[in-house]
Amino acid sequence: VMDEDATRLRLRILFGSNAMLGPGKAELLEHIRDTGSITAAGAAMGMSYKRAWSLVETLNATFREPVVVTARGGVKGGGAQLTETGLAVLAHYRRIEDLLREVGADDLAALRALLAE
Amino acid sequence: VMDEDATRLRLRILFGSNAMLGPGKAELLEHIRDTGSITAAGAAMGMSYKRAWSLVETLNATFREPVVVTARGGVKGGGAQLTETGLAVLAHYRRIEDLLREVGADDLAALRALLAE
């Protein structure tokens, strides 16, 4: 296999007591944005529709305006897409992730040098 | 109650496939450093000794040199303390956390403005 240096940083944003946004929901939002479907987005992540929908529901309840809007029925059965708020939330998450990778590079490298194996 | 704006960033460092270091183990290391005891450190976090010890074991297995060294018996029954490696690992984690807080402040504020309630 490839080198696959799986030593990396993971970011999670906590909102209040229970709501949060981490790598999973972020990736799900991206898939919804790209596919226009909660079903397809979930499938792309090996996740059941119910779970994907549940995550979307949680996100929608977290923000003042919904992050994903959905439609039932119609030509293609329906669909889903990100709102402006959803796009903004996703962008902010990815931005913080990028900044984290940058500023954390040195310390992360130092930690790598201490690893076993 | 106080304002308690619980909107914050959480950092986790992934090493390889299963080993990781997050807020829990970091705090535990700090308590061990400060108390010289796994038992006391665990208690300070409302955690059983077994669990605390298990986390330490995992950490020790993650790095080339142990992060915590222990002693059994003796005047005070024994104890535990951080090694140079342990102190370094902790310092790096806290440093990345601090940097993250700094560089993420703006985007985090923007996200706060989108929250419900």
Next chain:
DNA sequence: TAGGGTTATGTTCCTGAAAACATAACGGAG
């Protein structure tokens, strides 16, 4: 040599989150 506080380790029980399974509603197209 007994006591005390700690490390070390095993076993069983609980619980909350995810998976699995099931069903209904929707609405454009043909």
Next chain:
DNA sequence: CTCCGTTATGTTTTCAGGAACATAACCCTA
């Protein structure tokens, strides 16, 4: 007016991580 793919929601089952419980080993001191 039926079909299709999707959203929406409920119920049951599974499972892994933690909690709870139990016990042994260690070693300095008094």
